[in-house]
Amino acid sequence: LDTRKPRKFPPGPNWLPILGSALEVKKSRDKTGYLYRSIKQLSNTYCKYSPLIGLKIGKDRIVMVNTVEANKEMLHNEFIDGRPTGIFYQTRTWGERRGVLLTDGELWKEQRKFLIRHLKEFGFGRSGMSETAVVEAEHMTQDILDIMGEKKSATIQMHNFFNTYILNTLWTMMAGKRYNPSHPEMVLLQTILFELFAAIDMVGCSFSHFPILSILAPTLSGYKDFVRTHKRIWKFLRNEIASHKSRFDSNKEDKDFMDVYLRVLREHGEINTYSEGQLVATCMDMFMAGTETTTKSMSFCFSYLVREQQVQKKAQEEIDRVIGRNKTPTLNDRPNMPYNEAIMLESIRHFMGRTFGVPHRALQNTTLAGYNIPKDTMVVSNFPNILMDDDLYPEPYSFKPERFMLDGKLSIPDHFFPFGLSKHRCMGDVLAKCNMFVFITTMLQRFSFLPVPGEPLPSLDHVDGATASAAPFKALIIPRMQDE
Numbered sequence: 001l002d003t004r005k006p007r008k009f010p011p012g013p014n015w016l017p018i019l020g021s022a023l024e025v026k027k028s029r030d031k032t033g034y035l036y037r038s039i040k041q042l043s044n045t046y047c048k049y050s051p052l053i054g055l056k057i058g059k060d061r062i063v064m065v066n067t068v069e070a071n072k073e074m075l076h077n078e079f080i081d082g083r084p085t086g087i088f089y090q091t092r093t094w095g096e097r098r099g100v101l102l103t104d105g106e107l108w109k110e111q112r113k114f115l116i117r118h119l120k121e122f123g124f125g126r127s128g129m130s131e132t133a134v135v136e137a138e139h140m141t142q143d144i145l146d147i148m149g150e151k152k153s154a155t156i157q158m159h160n161f162f163n164t165y166i167l168n169t170l171w172t173m174m175a176g177k178r179y180n181p182s183h184p185e186m187v188l189l190q191t192i193l194f195e196l197f198a199a200i201d202m203v204g205c206s207f208s209h210f211p212i213l214s215i216l217a218p219t220l221s222g223y224k225d226f227v228r229t230h231k232r233i234w235k236f237l238r239n240e241i242a243s244h245k246s247r248f249d250s251n252k253e254d255k256d257f258m259d260v261y262l263r264v265l266r267e268h269g270e271i272n273t274y275s276e277g278q279l280v281a282t283c284m285d286m287f288m289a290g291t292e293t294t295t296k297s298m299s300f301c302f303s304y305l306v307r308e309q310q311v312q313k314k315a316q317e318e319i320d321r322v323i324g325r326n327k328t329p330t331l332n333d334r335p336n337m338p339y340n341e342a343i344m345l346e347s348i349r350h351f352m353g354r355t356f357g358v359p360h361r362a363l364q365n366t367t368l369a370g371y372n373i374p375k376d377t378m379v380v381s382n383f384p385n386i387l388m389d390d391d392l393y394p395e396p397y398s399f400k401p402e403r404f405m406l407d408g409k410l411s412i413p414d415h416f417f418p419f420g421l422s423k424h425r426c427m428g429d430v431l432a433k434c435n436m437f438v439f440i441t442t443m444l445q446r447f448s449f450l451p452v453p454g455e456p457l458p459s460l461d462h463v464d465g466a467t468a469s470a471a472p473f474k475a476l477i478i479p480r481m482q483d484e
């Protein structure tokens with residue numbers, strides 16, 4: 001029975017008992033090096049012209065959505081608005097369904113609305129957001145100058161350079177706090193998060209497809225590490241909440257999102273979907289969804305800027321012309337700087353062009369692109385198939401900001417939606433774009449990023465995982481001279 005596909009299920013490889021199509025996916029992944037390339041290869045083999053490919057990995061039925069039209073249809077279909085359930089998605093929140101990133105139904109609706117409404121009070125989507133980004137960009141500049149010291153140049157490991165500053169912009173709103181990049185707890189947390197994201201896929205990992213492995217082979221299946229990493233993050237967040245609680249004064253104005261949430265809990269108790277656990281999970285979701293994505297888009301950005309010096313020069317010319325060398329860039333400059341904005345969009349394209357969307361789940365039997373999608377099937381946007389499509393983006397693996405420009409103005413095509421669409425659309429797109437614009441322009445205003453002499457250029461390969469990351473690389477950073 002396990003090998004029989006549901007009627008009119010999207011085409012794809014055959015299903016073996018218990019394993020489903022896992023072996024074939026693995027074989028193809030080993031050959032191509034990356035999960036998204038293996039899905040492309042399997043699509044070419046089994047269903048070249050189909051907008052969907054249907055797989056089964058262990059217990060999970062997974063449908064990958066390959067085309068622009070089918071993705072639009074999927075993201076607007078309310079019957080595919082669920083998020084997956086099961087050991088992988090629940091272990092991260094101590095066995096319960098909590099948070100905003102991987103939940104659905106009433107809890108997700110109520111908490112998403114509350115989060116968006118109250119984050120605005122602390123600058124989210126408003127001018128305060130740009131001010132926070134500017135403060136972090138100043139810290140970044142100063143930190144680079146400190147590393148340079150007398151030498152007037154520095155060779156810096158870039159793939160994770162932006163992590164803490166990006167986290168700080170989010171954490172300022174969530175918890176009213178910022179960290180120095182050398183803060184030991186931060187370094188540790190970010191290292192384990194990076195490792196975690198490299199060890200799992202957007203559609204899960206071995207113990208999520210084969211839950212029995214969490215008992216039979218907890219170490220080998222990655223289950224033990226998964227739990228260990230999450231326990232660390234919970235501890236970090238619970239400590240922060242405890243410190244907020246200890247200094248909470250109901251007569252004083254709330255300073256950050258944690259204060260607002262704790263006030264609700266104090267005044268009304270754990271009612272409806274509100275609970276302290278939900279607060280921990282929401283912070284963890286923002287932490288994970290907010291930092292990994294933006295940091296990795298930035299790492300792609302700078303790995304290409306180091307390789308493509310003419311792109312960097314063109315961006316610096318625009319900065320000099322519009323802002324000059326002395327005024328700090330802010331979000332207000334964005335409408336006048338289409339080339340720098342196009343660099344930001346091209347960086348996001350390179351990141352999401354190697355990353356799948358956050359999985360959805362069919363809440364009931366439904367249809368998509370003419371195929372049947374049974375209840376509880378996982379449905380995933382295959383962003384790489386769209387964002388690296390030769391027809392939509394000629395020479396897709398080249399870094400060409402010009403593809404987002406027309407007659408000197410910014411031009412964003414209808415088929416570019418790397419933040420998703422409709423109800424589950426990314427909650428942080430405005431923050432991500434604000435941070436990226438301010439960080440890119442401030443860095444290029446003050447410094448040039450060059451290849452390290454005697455070392456190879458940043459690799460075009462990347463690190464596979466739940467989200468893709470540019471391969472680790474270094475840049476030689478030099479300050480820009482006034483007469484340059």
Ligand code: HEM
Nearest residue numbers: 101289290293294297358418419420424425426427428432
């Ligand atoms: C370049 C940066 C980013 C990219 C490319 C990105 C992309 C995405 C995508 C594709 C989704 C899934 C949409 C869907 O399921 O249909 C998503 C969801 C989400 N993102 Fe982002 N994101 C980015 C930055 C951020 C930031 C900075 C935050 C936090 C402030 C954030 C928070 C979230 C949350 C909470 C969700 C879940 C929304 C929901 O299910 O209701 N993201 N993002």
